[in-house]
Amino acid sequence: MFARKLLATFPIFLFMFVLQEAVISQFKIFGGGISLFLIFTLLWAALGSPELGAVTGFGAGLLMDLSQTTSSPMGQWTLIMILAGFAISYLGYGDDNFRGNPISLVVIVAVAVPLTRLVYLVIGLMLGGEMGSVLQTFLSLLSSALWSIAIVPLLMPVVTRVHGALFEEQSRG
Amino acid sequence: MRNGGDNRGRLLLISLIVTSLFLITLDLRGVSVISGLRSGSQSAISPFQSFAATIFRPVGNFFTDVTHLGRTRSEIESLKEANEKLRNSLITRQNADAELKQLKSVLDLAGTAQYKVVSARVISLGSTSSFTQTISIDAGVNMGVRQNMTVISGLGLVGVVKISYPNHALVQLTTDPAFRVGARVAGSQQIGILSGQGTNKAVLQLLDNQTALKVGDVILARGSQNNRPFVPGVPIGAVTSVDNAAGAITQTADVKLYPNFSTLSVVAVVVGAPKTDPRDALVPKGPAPTPVPTVTIYAIPSESPTP
Numbered sequence: 001m002f003a004r005k006l007l008a009t010f011p012i013f014l015f016m017f018v019l020q021e022a023v024i025s026q027f028k029i030f031g032g033g034i035s036l037f038l039i040f041t042l043l044w045a046a047l048g049s050p051e052l053g054a055v056t057g058f059g060a061g062l063l064m065d066l067s068q069t070t071s072s073p074m075g076q077w078t079l080i081m082i083l084a085g086f087a088i089s090y091l092g093y094g095d096d097n098f099r100g101n102p103i104s105l106v107v108i109v110a111v112a113v114p115l116t117r118l119v120y121l122v123i124g125l126m127l128g129g130e131m132g133s134v135l136q137t138f139l140s141l142l143s144s145a146l147w148s149i150a151i152v153p154l155l156m157p158v159v160t161r162v163h164g165a166l167f168e169e170q171s172r173g
Numbered sequence: 174m175r176n177g178g179d180n181r182g183r184l185l186l187i188s189l190i191v192t193s194l195f196l197i198t199l200d201l202r203g204v205s206v207i208s209g210l211r212s213g214s215q216s217a218i219s220p221f222q223s224f225a226a227t228i229f230r231p232v233g234n235f236f237t238d239v240t241h242l243g244r245t246r247s248e249i250e251s252l253k254e255a256n257e258k259l260r261n262s263l264i265t266r267q268n269a270d271a272e273l274k275q276l277k278s279v280l281d282l283a284g285t286a287q288y289k290v291v292s293a294r295v296i297s298l299g300s301t302s303s304f305t306q307t308i309s310i311d312a313g314v315n316m317g318v319r320q321n322m323t324v325i326s327g328l329g330l331v332g333v334v335k336i337s338y339p340n341h342a343l344v345q346l347t348t349d350p351a352f353r354v355g356a357r358v359a360g361s362q363q364i365g366i367l368s369g370q371g372t373n374k375a376v377l378q379l380l381d382n383q384t385a386l387k388v389g390d391v392i393l394a395r396g397s398q399n400n401r402p403f404v405p406g407v408p409i410g411a412v413t414s415v416d417n418a419a420g421a422i423t424q425t426a427d428v429k430l431y432p433n434f435s436t437l438s439v440v441a442v443v444v445g446a447p448k449t450d451p452r453d454a455l456v457p458k459g460p461a462p463t464p465v466p467t468v469t470i471y472a473i474p475s476e477s478p479t480p
Binding site for chain 1: 186189190194198199229
């Protein structure tokens, strides 16, 4: 049952991935652009159990690794997204006051997005990648947090509704 | 029961992490299945990208213009002027005009140096999650585009083809932090290495200290063996500041890159290098000096009147 519901989320993530790669990537805006897929994944993971968060992160990370614009080794995003998905869902697991508060969700996703990217950067450096200008990196991370603050409230009603429809019974059980 | 659930969760987490580490290991060992997966996903997504580029690029250009407003008064004035001229044109026509202009300038540049080029449209502006600076173009192996070919715009070096798919290619931009190119200074012919910094400025490190660099010096690509990845003579940028630290073994300088990477829509891939090095033929010409009118007045003293 759980696996079937999990599979049902695949088209949703695939749609968001194609939206990110085909449409969002057309816009060159402040801070290097919006990572809608990353924001969506972390918000989705924040609403579920830690196990679900880890599996969500695994699937989303795998898609991000398949992106042609990813220059890192295949599996780097997967690893980071598993940890990010697990961590973000673990933080508020079992605390309905936390989960039910939209502001706390916005804050946690806005912190998690740049943190995830920072971890990606650090692991990339450990694997022999390049970093570039520190200021530019800082601005990029800051802008991703700001974009998350702007976008999460817009995504939240839809994401919570779809997530609830798919996993409510599961979480109750 | 609870312990059983916890153990299952831990086991799942460990399994996923081990899987991802396995993938990283396979990729770093160069297993071809992994690159095949990426190639397949790119082939599946590229039609969506091409379609979205046609529809959303005018909107994307609008956002780019808004982001760059207010940089300098002169830029605003010229934008206003351009906006007035274009107001009566259709949006699609505006976009087509811009692409045509970029295409013309890139063909002019390629023609001057006798590069054999394949022009391509930019269909995606690269990753927003990772810190790489790349673009995707709609020309690939089927059009003769191969890995490690130089990519230029009408203003100069844009980057190098990193991966080539059947109908598309991924281009690493000059701004990418991992980008390196052998460069030389036009005129003095000093050579050095130019590195991307993630912004529209790059850093040039000269290999010796024979001649002093100065602000305004034009930097050109030095060219590679067999002209790959870089053909010689492509303009890269101009020196904006020089670091002449006392005791430094070599000089370093900040170089402002010529192309505007935010508004790239048409580029060209150099598929055939010229037989002879164009040397400094592609150095951008400076603005022509405005002639100052001179007036010469001859004064002839008249004879003094007799009383």
